[in-house]
Amino acid sequence: MPGWTCCERYFEDYSVGERFAGPRKTVDQADVSAFAGLTWDFHPAHTDESFATERYGGRIAHGMLTFSIVTGLTVEYNLLAISYGYEKVRFPHPVRPGDTIAAAAEVKAKREHRRPDIGLVVKHYTGTNQDDAIVFVCEHILAVQRRGS
Amino acid sequence: MPGWTCCERYFEDYSVGERFAGPRKTVDQADVSAFAGLTWDFHPAHTDESFATERYGGRIAHGMLTFSIVTGLTVEYNLLAISYGYEKVRFPHPVRPGDTIAAAAEVKAKREHRRPDIGLVVKHYTGTNQDDAIVFVCEHILAVQRRGS
Amino acid sequence: MPGWTCCERYFEDYSVGERFAGPRKTVDQADVSAFAGLTWDFHPAHTDESFATERYGGRIAHGMLTFSIVTGLTVEYNLLAISYGYEKVRFPHPVRPGDTIAAAAEVKAKREHRRPDIGLVVKHYTGTNQDDAIVFVCEHILAVQRRGS
Amino acid sequence: MPGWTCCERYFEDYSVGERFAGPRKTVDQADVSAFAGLTWDFHPAHTDESFATERYGGRIAHGMLTFSIVTGLTVEYNLLAISYGYEKVRFPHPVRPGDTIAAAAEVKAKREHRRPDIGLVVKHYTGTNQDDAIVFVCEHILAVQRRGS
Amino acid sequence: MPGWTCCERYFEDYSVGERFAGPRKTVDQADVSAFAGLTWDFHPAHTDESFATERYGGRIAHGMLTFSIVTGLTVEYNLLAISYGYEKVRFPHPVRPGDTIAAAAEVKAKREHRRPDIGLVVKHYTGTNQDDAIVFVCEHILAVQRRGS
Amino acid sequence: MPGWTCCERYFEDYSVGERFAGPRKTVDQADVSAFAGLTWDFHPAHTDESFATERYGGRIAHGMLTFSIVTGLTVEYNLLAISYGYEKVRFPHPVRPGDTIAAAAEVKAKREHRRPDIGLVVKHYTGTNQDDAIVFVCEHILAVQRRGS
Numbered sequence: 001m002p003g004w005t006c007c008e009r010y011f012e013d014y015s016v017g018e019r020f021a022g023p024r025k026t027v028d029q030a031d032v033s034a035f036a037g038l039t040w041d042f043h044p045a046h047t048d049e050s051f052a053t054e055r056y057g058g059r060i061a062h063g064m065l066t067f068s069i070v071t072g073l074t075v076e077y078n079l080l081a082i083s084y085g086y087e088k089v090r091f092p093h094p095v096r097p098g099d100t101i102a103a104a105a106e107v108k109a110k111r112e113h114r115r116p117d118i119g120l121v122v123k124h125y126t127g128t129n130q131d132d133a134i135v136f137v138c139e140h141i142l143a144v145q146r147r148g149s
Numbered sequence: 150m151p152g153w154t155c156c157e158r159y160f161e162d163y164s165v166g167e168r169f170a171g172p173r174k175t176v177d178q179a180d181v182s183a184f185a186g187l188t189w190d191f192h193p194a195h196t197d198e199s200f201a202t203e204r205y206g207g208r209i210a211h212g213m214l215t216f217s218i219v220t221g222l223t224v225e226y227n228l229l230a231i232s233y234g235y236e237k238v239r240f241p242h243p244v245r246p247g248d249t250i251a252a253a254a255e256v257k258a259k260r261e262h263r264r265p266d267i268g269l270v271v272k273h274y275t276g277t278n279q280d281d282a283i284v285f286v287c288e289h290i291l292a293v294q295r296r297g298s
Numbered sequence: 299m300p301g302w303t304c305c306e307r308y309f310e311d312y313s314v315g316e317r318f319a320g321p322r323k324t325v326d327q328a329d330v331s332a333f334a335g336l337t338w339d340f341h342p343a344h345t346d347e348s349f350a351t352e353r354y355g356g357r358i359a360h361g362m363l364t365f366s367i368v369t370g371l372t373v374e375y376n377l378l379a380i381s382y383g384y385e386k387v388r389f390p391h392p393v394r395p396g397d398t399i400a401a402a403a404e405v406k407a408k409r410e411h412r413r414p415d416i417g418l419v420v421k422h423y424t425g426t427n428q429d430d431a432i433v434f435v436c437e438h439i440l441a442v443q444r445r446g447s
Numbered sequence: 448m449p450g451w452t453c454c455e456r457y458f459e460d461y462s463v464g465e466r467f468a469g470p471r472k473t474v475d476q477a478d479v480s481a482f483a484g485l486t487w488d489f490h491p492a493h494t495d496e497s498f499a500t501e502r503y504g505g506r507i508a509h510g511m512l513t514f515s516i517v518t519g520l521t522v523e524y525n526l527l528a529i530s531y532g533y534e535k536v537r538f539p540h541p542v543r544p545g546d547t548i549a550a551a552a553e554v555k556a557k558r559e560h561r562r563p564d565i566g567l568v569v570k571h572y573t574g575t576n577q578d579d580a581i582v583f584v585c586e587h588i589l590a591v592q593r594r595g596s
Numbered sequence: 597m598p599g600w601t602c603c604e605r606y607f608e609d610y611s612v613g614e615r616f617a618g619p620r621k622t623v624d625q626a627d628v629s630a631f632a633g634l635t636w637d638f639h640p641a642h643t644d645e646s647f648a649t650e651r652y653g654g655r656i657a658h659g660m661l662t663f664s665i666v667t668g669l670t671v672e673y674n675l676l677a678i679s680y681g682y683e684k685v686r687f688p689h690p691v692r693p694g695d696t697i698a699a700a701a702e703v704k705a706k707r708e709h710r711r712p713d714i715g716l717v718v719k720h721y722t723g724t725n726q727d728d729a730i731v732f733v734c735e736h737i738l739a740v741q742r743r744g745s
Numbered sequence: 746m747p748g749w750t751c752c753e754r755y756f757e758d759y760s761v762g763e764r765f766a767g768p769r770k771t772v773d774q775a776d777v778s779a780f781a782g783l784t785w786d787f788h789p790a791h792t793d794e795s796f797a798t799e800r801y802g803g804r805i806a807h808g809m810l811t812f813s814i815v816t817g818l819t820v821e822y823n824l825l826a827i828s829y830g831y832e833k834v835r836f837p838h839p840v841r842p843g844d845t846i847a848a849a850a851e852v853k854a855k856r857e858h859r860r861p862d863i864g865l866v867v868k869h870y871t872g873t874n875q876d877d878a879i880v881f882v883c884e885h886i887l888a889v890q891r892r893g894s
Binding site for chain 1 (some may be wrong): 476477480481489491494495496497498506
Binding site for chain 4 (some may be wrong): 183184186187189191
């Protein structure tokens with residue numbers, strides 16, 4: 001049975017304080033270029049070495065790439081959950097090509113929802129670079145089925 | 150002079166209500182696969198045709214890909230602004246491979262910041278598919294230099 | 299602690315008969331094209347729709363792509379093991395763009411090695427398509443550290 | 448007439464000892480990252496610069512990528528042959544991003560097959576880096592049509 | 597309304613001497629490798645670090661990649677124009693991975709066409725690297741609708 | 746000895762009328778998208794399915810992609826030649842995703858050059874689709890070393 005089908009977790013199965021740490025990924029310049037080609041975000045901070053070196057000391061990764069990697073590294077294959085939304089997304093430190101990102105997630109709160117068959121699970125995400133600087137934080141809200149619903 | 154250097158806009162230059170509409174982009178399955186490879190988010194909804202067809206009527210794009218495309222299509226090359234963060238990110242409708250996304254941004258509010266040399270500009274983003282269904286909304290907060298600072 | 303560091307398994311920790319099933323992945327035409335561009339294998343069976351349709355009823359994936367996906371889907375992040383080699387690699391059934399591959403691995407044998415600090419673990423891999431046809435088999439030999447070595 | 452249709456070689460046309468040397472290819476970090484994204488093999492030896500530097504002196508390429516490149520560089524567009532399988536696949540030396548791989552193939556043996564219309568051609572492949580270190584060897588078995596069958 | 601629909605320009609709307617400068621783009625080795633995989637041009641000057649270093653002092657970008665980037669950076673989304681052809685394409689200086697290309701276009705001439713409903717607009721393109729060396733020039737001929745046709 | 750080193754041809758070795766036919770390649774939508782991401786040419790004819798379907802009956806490939814593929818498929822690994830330029834580049838018929846392109850080259854003329862150690866070889870290129878419609882023509886001028894220079 002494929003690994004991801006192991007993950008059917010109900011709202012009741014989540015506990016505030018539980019944590020998950022994903023694998024790490026080095027963000028290379030090729031990743032930044034691929035992301036630019038996929039999203040059409042060609043801000044010179046990401047794609048113009050001459051400009052970026054003069055103004056920022058070198059190219060930097062798109063904030064949205066960091067965001068996408070942190071949420072990808074910690075993705076939960078829970079087939080009873082869907083992504084409800086994100087809040088408080090911040091980028092406290094730039095990510096540069098060559099940086100290695102570690103991602104962690106922690107269940108921060110559980111909330112009622114007006115629909116009685118689901119509950120909201122709020123996870124706090126953190127992305128950290130190889131020097132332990134925090135490069136990304138956000139809250140991810142999941143809508144999760146309740147048992148017996 | 151390169152096109153993007155045209156964009157040096159101060160906090161004072163933004164008006165509540167001004168709007169910008171970006172180009173449109175069709176999201177193909179290859180985009181979804183590339184995004185999965187870049188972010189390591191291999192949820193079967195995005196990458197397993199058999200599973201996704203049975204459960205969702207076909208594969209769907211990552212919410213974060215839609216988010217990245219909408220913000221990419223409407224990116225503003227304002228060298229006096231930096232991304233402060235995102236709020237109220239929601240995905241009201243799924244995006245499927247083959248859908249064409251249009252993106253729009255509107256300045257919704259301008260806010261003071263404790264640092265006197267910058268102000269916060271709040272933009273509301275909307276992503277719409279080819280049938281005019283809203284697939285994405287968020288608020289993007291920019292920190293923008295004030296004139297004379 | 300990142301997820302993959304959980305995996306320090308010694309030779310003694312493996313049991314003949316233990317099984318692992320990976321996630322599934324749909325192999326799209328874009329994957330086949332990307333693989334061709336990466337390996338310079340442009341055999342017309344993979345890259346020439348007109349030729350492949352006439353001769354094979356449509357394009358087919360590179361055997362080496364199937365092989366790479368099956369071993370990728372079942373990769374074990376055991377930091378005490380290194381890949382020693384592969385034997386008995388066979389491709390009993392073609393894979394076509396759009397097929398969804400499931401991968402499974404089973405420990406088939408454990409063998410002594412002339413170096414006393416390591417042992418060989420032989421895993422049997424199977425790749426299966428969405429119709430349960432076996433598209434790939436091989437034996438993967440791992441050299442694994444022994445406890446106390 | 449397209450170049451590859453020149454290659455219709457029967458079993459009888461192969462001679463033990465004939466050799467073929469392909470072009471060379473530099474394996475870049477971007478190739479390693481693309482291969483990881485395609486196969487979902489994110490072992491930290493390939494994708495985590497911090498970890499790989501500490502443990503292996505830097506990132507290394509997937510063995511399967513080296514394998515795929517060596518067989519791609521020496522691919523024979525013989526429309527009368529199909530890949531039967533691989534044996535004795537070994538990786539005697541790691542490949543690092545920036546290494547340049549040369550590939551060579553030699554017909555090592557010809558074997559009967561129980562089906563009278565085909566014969567088996569065994570090719571020995573060698574991958575060598577820019578310092579003439581052997582990084583890869585295997586035997587590739589081809590099933591080739593016999594003349595008049 | 598999407599940004600690109602702003603661009604409906606008739607033949608009469610073009611003036612000889614008008615200029616357009618596009619954004620800049622750094623050409624990375626990953627771009628060169630991706631281009632090789634897309635076009636199957638694996639000349640060792642682009643893909644074999646050992647060979648290219650010995651003969652050219654390092655790898656160089658495909659001329660056609662430079663050409664494609666310069667024309668991409670200056671593309672005009674005029675829905676009343678189609679590309680008629682290119683003339684006088686020259687590559688006065690090599691582009692190396694890491695170089696940053698700026699592109700400029702100037703309307704050089706307007707010409708009659710035997711069809712009365714269209715006219716030809718000749719644009720001169722220039723690609724320049726970060727040291728202001730000209731790396732590319734060509735003439736692009738556009739067939740543009742005349743007003744009232 | 747690598748295959749491409751076989752190709753050291755002097756100016757004297759070319760004959761007017763000699764022809765070369767390359768392999769064929771199917772141009773997929775993923776190729777068009779990758780090319781758009783590499784060159785930043787996001788004209789809606791290539792990337793906006795809704796727009797392109799309404800106006801052109803579906804998306805079409807970039808002319809520059811067709812050009813790059815035709816010249817890639819027929820690239821000559823002659824280490825004594827460099828690309829001098831292109832003339833008379835025309836796109837008589839659109840290429841759509843799914844079309845299979847065949848490329849051919851013919852030596853059309855040989856010309857003196859003011860430098861006595863080189864001569865110019867003019868090759869005529871043709872790109873043809875699966876229905877034998879000509880989709881691309883150009884002249885490629887090569888500067889080739891003369892013997893004894």
